[in-house]
Every structure is written in C-alpha cells, then in structure tokens.
Amino acid sequence: MPAVIVILAVVFGSLNPNFWSGTNMANVSRQMSILALLSLGQTFAILSGGIDLSVGSLLALVSVVCAQQMLNFGLVEGITAGILAGGLAGLINGLVIAKARVPAFIATLGMLVAARGVALTLSGGLPIAGLPREFLVLGAGYLGPFPIPTMLAVAGFVLAHVILSRTRFGRYVYAMGSNEEAAVLSGINVARHKMMVYVVSGLFAGVAGVVLTARVISGQPTLGEVQELYSIAAVVIGGSRITGGVGGIGRTLMGVLVLGILGNGLNLVQVSSYVQNIVIGIIIVGAVYVDLARERRQ
C-alpha cells in the first residue's frame, strides 16, 4: 500500500509539477484533515465489528451547536459544546447498539437521518453567521508552515494509534471485532466497550465538525453530506477488514492519503470531479478485492 501511494504521487507529480508545491501540499492536507478525523473514529467502529454511518450528519449537528453556543456564550464554550454534541450523539449510538442490541448499521443509519434533522431544526435550515473572527484561525490558520487542521489530524492519528495499539480498550476493540462471543466469555464487558467505541467516533466527528465550522466561519446544517461514506472508504481502502478484527490506524492513514492524493492529483490534471468519483468507486472495490485475494491465497 505505501508503494501505491508513492507511485500515485510520482505519477501525478510528473503530470503536473505543482503537485509538489508547498501551497498545494498545505491545501490538500487542510482539505483532507476533516475526512481524516472522521476516518479515525470510523476505524474504531469498523475494527470493533460495527460501523458508524452517522458521522457525516454529525458534522452538521456539531456545526450548528458549536455556532449557536459560540454566539450565546463565547469562543471556548462554542468549541466545547460542539465537541460534546458529537460525543453525546456517539453515546446515543452506543446505547442503542450495545444495550438495545440494534445492529450498528441500522442504529447509525437512524442517527444519520435524525442528526441532520436536529441540525436543520436548531438552525431553522439557515446558516448561522457572525462567529468571532479569531475562530477562523482554527480552520484557516497556520502553525509555522503547517495548516492547523492538518496538525490536529496528525495529533488525532497519533492519539488514535496509541489508544488502539497500546491500551486495554484498544485491545478489546480488536477482540470484539475478531470474535465477540469469545470476548464475552473472556470477561470483557462488551457492552461498555462498544459504547465507548461510538463515543470515540462521535468525539472525532465533534472535533472535525468544529474545525470545519471554523473554516467556513459559520454554522452550516448542510455540511458533511456523503462524508460518512468516504470515511468508510478510507478505512477499507487502507486494508482494514470491514467485518472487524483486522487493521489499524496506520492502514487508515494510507487510505486517507490515497483518497487525498487521488483527488488532488486528478484535479491538477483537470479531470472533472464527476470522473473522479468514478475512479474512487473503482479504487474502493479494487483495494478490498486485492486484500481479500491476498488473504485467500494464504
């Protein structure tokens, strides 16, 4: 997979040398940071044997809550409220999935629809403007040569990687995805850890939503359409198994990079975004096929 990324980069770089420019790199990474954050949360969900279809809508919900509370109370309060809104939605997902035992696909599908409804209701269907100018920095600013959203995504990757590979919770996520029944019989509190998985996913969506709101300096109830599907694509292209128990953050990083480089590269050679979608669709299926073929040969 890393080889694929290098090849893609070299190909696009040679087709349009602007690919390698600092500005381009900064722009791409800034744009991809939202999807990256969503994909991190999605990785937890998928590894545990579930899925989170609601994260795209959560961007909208978080955006609206963040903007409204920022206008009501202040910058920090708005940011906190937004992130917590994501976490709360995740908690609701978790309760439905772990306690009511509704399959994750269905539970998060319901949240996908409902959360957007909440966002539209709270905002009356209209954007919320008038956010403090300082907020823009979070979405559009730089820390040295690096865009702030990119740094946040990188921090997110590091944090997620540590959690998944070095904590008990992370180990239990893999165990649940590998064999949930054995996990129960091994003494793992599956219900509690499943809930935590969806809270984590919701919190990552919360951070992503706040950053996105900062970038457009307004609360938008229409954000995030289809983004949940791209987050799943990133996880799956990276090589994590859709049924859980196999994969990791490193793989998701690969998936995000592939999507990012592909999208940006095709833009630079002036391929229309419609055609890009066709390409991405083919890549999603192709990447999983290659992975499965490799596994079957074992």
Added chain:
Amino acid sequence: MVPPPSHSPPLLDMRGIVKRFPGVLALNGVDLEVRAGEVHVLLGENGAGKSTLTKTIAGVYRPDAGDMRLDGRPVHLRSPRDAQALGISTIYQEFNLAPDMTVADNVFLGREPLRVRALGIVDRGRLIRQTRDVLATLDAQIDPETLVRHLGVAQQQTVEIAKALSLDARLIVMDEPTAALTSREIERLFDTIRHLTQRGVAIVYISHRLDEVKAIGDRATILRDGAYVATVPVASTSIDEMIRLMVGRDLKDKFPKISAAPGDEALRVERLTRKGVLHDVSFSVRRGEILGLAGLVGSRRTETARAIFGADRLDSGRIFLRGIEVNVRTPADAIDNRIALVPEDRKRHGIFPSLPVRENITLSALGQFSRRGLLDVGRERRRAQEFVSSLRVATPDLERWVVYLSGGNQQKVVIAKWLNTNAEVFLFDEPTRGIDVGGKVEVYRLMGELISRGAAIVMISSDLPEILGMSDRILVMREGRVAGAFDRRDATEETILNCALRGAAPVVPS
C-alpha cells in the same frame, strides 16, 4: 463392508500427492487407495495432513505433484464441483447446511428440479418427493419440509448424507462424523454406513476415536507429519499399534496417572435452577480433585458450566468458593473469583482468530501488563512465550494469528489464556474434542499439573474412557438434573451410561 474382488481397479487411487503451502509442506508424497464398498479410515495426529488430503480428494486443493485416478482413469479436479460431478462428496465436521431452509431445499441446493427450466421455477412437489425417497433409503424419519435449524445434530448429519446420496456419490468423505453424536446415534450412523458400503459406496472416514475405527473400519491409512506411513487392515491391527504408527512412538500412558491429595472444598454449587434448563443442580469439588461431568448430549452440562461462569443467568441457586458465597453475574465476576471456563466450541467461543497467539493468551488478564494505562508488549511477549514453551504450543512465533494453528494448539492457547488468569477452579467443556492422541495426552498432563498445584477441575466430557481415566469422582447429569454420582473406583462405562440414560444409580455422598 465387503470389498469387491481386487482385480478391478480401485475406486480412487492417489499416488505421490504433494501439496505445499507458504512455509509448510502439508503432504509429502502421500498414497491413498480406496476400494468401492470399503470403509477406509484416515488416521493421523492433528497436522498430519488428513484435512489437506481430504480437501484434495474433494477438489478444494489442487496437488502440486502426484496423480489421482478414478476407476483407473486419471482425473484432474479443478474445483469441488468437478469432484461432485465425479461422485465424490464430503461431509465436513461443521455441516454445510443452510439452517433457515428446509431439508428438501438443502438436499437439492443448486440442483433443484425445475418446472419451467427457462424461468428457473422450482417444482416443489418433485423436490419434496425426491427428498423423501432419498431419506427413505436411509431409513430416516425426517420430514423434508422441516427447517434444518430445528433438527438435532444427528439428523442434520443424516441430511448431509442424503445430500451426498442424491448426488449419486460413489465416495463419501466423513470428517469426524461422530464428534457430536450420542452412542445410539453413532450406532445408527454405522448402520447407515454399512448400508451404503453394501451398495458399493466407499467411505473415507476420519476419526480420532480409535474404538469406533475398530468397529467400522476395513482398512486404515496412517499419515504422520504429511508423510505416508502405512495402510493396515483394521481387524488385525491393535489400537496400540495404530497409535504407535500415528505417533511414531509408544504411548503407554493414554491417561497419565494423576492423583493429588484432595484438599479443602474449592467450589460448591447448591440447587442451581433455571426454568426449563437446570433443576436443583448441586455438587462440590475440592482442591486437587477432578470432577468428571458425564451425560448424554442434551443433559445440560454445558449450561451448568456457563451458569457457574456467569455466562448465562440463574433463576435461583448459590455458588460458594472456598466456603464463601459469591455472586457471579458475568464472566468478569467469574474471573475475579478465579473461575475459568474453557468452552466446548473453541472456534466460536474460545479463540480470537485474527489476533496473534500472544494477544490470545494475555487477553483475559490485561491488567497484569498495564503500566500507567499503556500495555507493556514486551512483558506480554515474555509471559506468552512462557506458556508457549511450557504447553508446547506449535507455532512459528508469537505473532502468528491463532486461526492458522491446528485445533489442538488452538485449544492449548485457550487453556494458556486461563492459566494466565491464575484461576483456581477450572471448568473444562470437552477439553480434548477434535484433538489428536498426542495432544490429548498433553492436555491431560496439564490438568494433572493444575490439580497438583491445588486447582480444582470440573471436566465435562462425552468420552467415557476419558471420564473414567481422569476423574476422581464422576457426576452424571440427565436433562438438566443430577442423575447420579460415582467414585472413581465404583464406576464403569456401563454404570455411567445406565445412569445417564435412565437416571438410576446409587448416589454417593459428595
């Protein structure tokens, strides 16, 4: 069971079969010759190559070298469909049935008789009738319209055999067919097999149960470490001799003599009850003791173990550990109270297939490796290596996914996981099922070590020699109740079976 005159070519003739997988030579020049109408047993320890050989026969694998002839004519199987078309059927240990479809649907799956060919409309009348016919030849009282899900294991197996027959199978491979059957069902299966062989069908029969092999087999081919060892006539070969050929050494102690001085009471359960499942189950086990739990399939021994372990709920009853009453509501509670459950079905309930050996071993006690919230993988590795060495788990390294280990080694990994929790009471549910002779001895040796260190063991087993060989005391259950109890000295296979069937036996105070 009478083989045809030997001047006709054998039904199946495989010579010099070689099969390689990355990192392992599974079959190294294996020969197998099966005659029509014979029951040809395939013997060998786990990892000897039996499964690879049968999958080659079934068309799942293509050999890297060697040739295969059917009735003297060379064949090259490219897929299981080719094998089926040539009359080779396989009945796997885990049945290939669709539980939510009817018996008839399953028997003719993929070959349904059609009313209108072009539209693919199924002729249900013919489907049911033809299924009834096949079932009749097997003398089976099964309604073709029942959902497979509602059938017992033995009946499901009969459906599999019916499926094979409907394919006009001339050779049927049966992989551990008796693993989940009661003795009565085993007898019926043997009748069916005799019936089939009389019609000229050949059976390739894989089993670890050597006394059954003696009862039903004509010839046996022994494999060891992927190599062909010998083909022997079953009638004139003793079990000891078969074991020697399988293992390459004499296994004198099938059941290593274990005794430890029993100590204080370790576990006592009183009147465990769950409506419709368990009724007033009471018993106790002491430290250093093995309590064998015998009974027929359906006696609810597994449910008893799961209830003690907190995996299933109880309506009433008390559990005492070392004389102190405890409340075990979840497996986590059980682990805290030093109880371990090694489940019956390791694939479904015991192992984490996509996790490495190391993680499988440490999973139930991760607290031991946790420092300031982070896991110390180095420590995990060292601990896992200790168990891999002491239990002799055959794995190239600690990071290998457990799914790639053989059944016996997977079981050792599961046991290691529980050893790592420092449990004092071990509930073993069919601990040696699906494990080869050599592996069984190691599990028994392990159990001996556990009790010599003061653990208490409750061992559920359907293998009467195992129960008699390993237990200090034996408890017999029947339909969710305690039917009787025996001391080791007073028990025989007949008395246990009698008690298990009829619930009548002297109850020795425990």
